[in-house]
Amino acid sequence: MKRIAVLTSGGDAPGMNAAIRAVVRRALYDGVEVYGIDRGFQGLLEGRLKPMTLGSVGDIVHRGGTILQTARSEAFKTEAGQEAAVGVLREHAIGGLVVIGGDGSLRGAEALHRRGIAVVGIPASIDNDIAGTDESIGFDTAINTVAWAIDKIRDTATSHERTFVVEVMGRRSGHIALWAGLAVGAEAIIVPEVPFDLDAIARRLIQTKERGKRHSILIVAEGVMSGAALAKEIERRTGFETRASVLGHIQRGGTPSARDRLLAGRLGSRAVERLLAGQSGIMVGIRGEAIVDVPLADVFRGEKPLMASLIELARMLSI
Template sequence: MKNIGVLTSGGDAPGMNAAIRAVVRYGIYNSINIIGIKNGYKGLIESDTIDMSLSSVADIIHRGGTILGSARSKEFQESDGFKKALQNIKYLGIDGMVVIGGDGTFRGAQQLCNAGIPTIGIPGTIDNDLPYTQYTLGFFTALTTVLESVEKIRDTSSSHGRTNVIQVMGRNCGDIALYAGLAGGAEMVIIPEVEHNIEEICDKIMQGRARGKRHSIIILAEGAGDAKEISEIIQEKTGVGTRYSVLGYTQRGGTPSAFDRLIGSQMGAKAVELLKESKSNRLLGVKGNQIFDMDIEKALEVEKKFDQTTYDLTKILSI
């Protein structure tokens, strides 16, 4: 293993830079050259690369986003585009790949593995929607960002005696809304995994007001409904002034949390170690604060289990 390529693909996530830094420095420590591939699989097709050095990853561990850039590439999924990528891998002398991203990124990693390119995947997505791992890189930073916004909205919501519907990311997985709801003391969370009852939500708001509570916070995952529409229905049914906020891409940015820096660093080093040991077709994950690796095909077949315990606890503590 003389040359390892590293790329980030799909949506960016805080902690990606920590993983890139670890890949580069752990690789150089083991006398392995690291080639940075810009803008994900698109850069692999276009041979848009940079030779990484110790100085190229200096002072990036605390930065959000990804210094390599990220993009989604439909061309990579097509036969001609994939052939170009393989040709460039051969031309660049890349012996193995480290890819950082989510489900789509790992599908691309699986293609590389099937084509005989040793590849290791690092889960980098704020949605925490990869079932084989307990947590993904960037999730806890996004959660902290959401909580900061919730606290600020709560201040103005309380001042005006309003209900606020806060929409967060999560098309198919409601983990950001669920965990933020529990940690932020929301009155209700609305997530794709559970069908919501608008009458129940309105009843809860009115019960709170009956005991003197001036405001209510509802956290909505984007895949479970439209914040504007839900806020209008709540105001119509309760007569309580209701506003909505869509947090959007603020959730992707920001300084990575200590946890995301730690697991990013540990995973980056582990990925290089596995390639150095001639191991391939593996995805890295976190369980019980330990980094583990798993066969890529088996990992992608794992079904997401809904965290019913946390959901029930959120409802109990918000009475």
């Protein structure tokens, strides 16, 4: 294999640039040409390939977002679009492709694998909802960003003796809410995967205030309900002045944490190693501290559950 390419697709995640850097530098170290594809699968269809050098990835390991940019592509989802993408890769003599992104991006990688292109995927998603890996690139940074924001919200909540509802990202997944909620000591963590009782939450908030606490923090994943709607329900049930704060896309941006940079470097290097070893149709991930290879078909067989031990810990600590 003399030439490979790398693209980022779907939602951006802190650490994507560190992964691009690792792919490019590992490939060049092994004497392989590398091309970057701008704007994900859409850019692939448009032939937006450019050669990558050591200078291309200099001074990016600490930057959020992705220097290759990202875009959604409805055309690539079609059979015709995927065949066209294969044609572009073959026209440019690309022997292997590294796809960095979340669930949709990895499904696109599998589609190309089925059409004879050597592909390795790297999980990058702040939602951490990709099965087969303990963590996805960007997750650690996202929960640190949420904790940083809530620490500031707590200051004003205490000053005004208010209850605050903080809405975080996670349409179908509560990983951000659960991990960040535990980190900040939230009084309630509401996620799509776990049933909840608003009356029981309200009673606990009342008991908390009766024992002298001047504020409360609740975290809700956006897939459950809006923060504003939950704040109204809590205020109606408790009589406490309640405010909502929606963190939104602040969770996707910013300088990646040291953990995300290290994970990105390890996964990027492994992806190139696997391509050069003749592997395809896999995702490189992490389990414990070991880097593992996971067949892409296995990644899509089920959703990634929340850790039961963390759910129980949150229940015990929120008394």
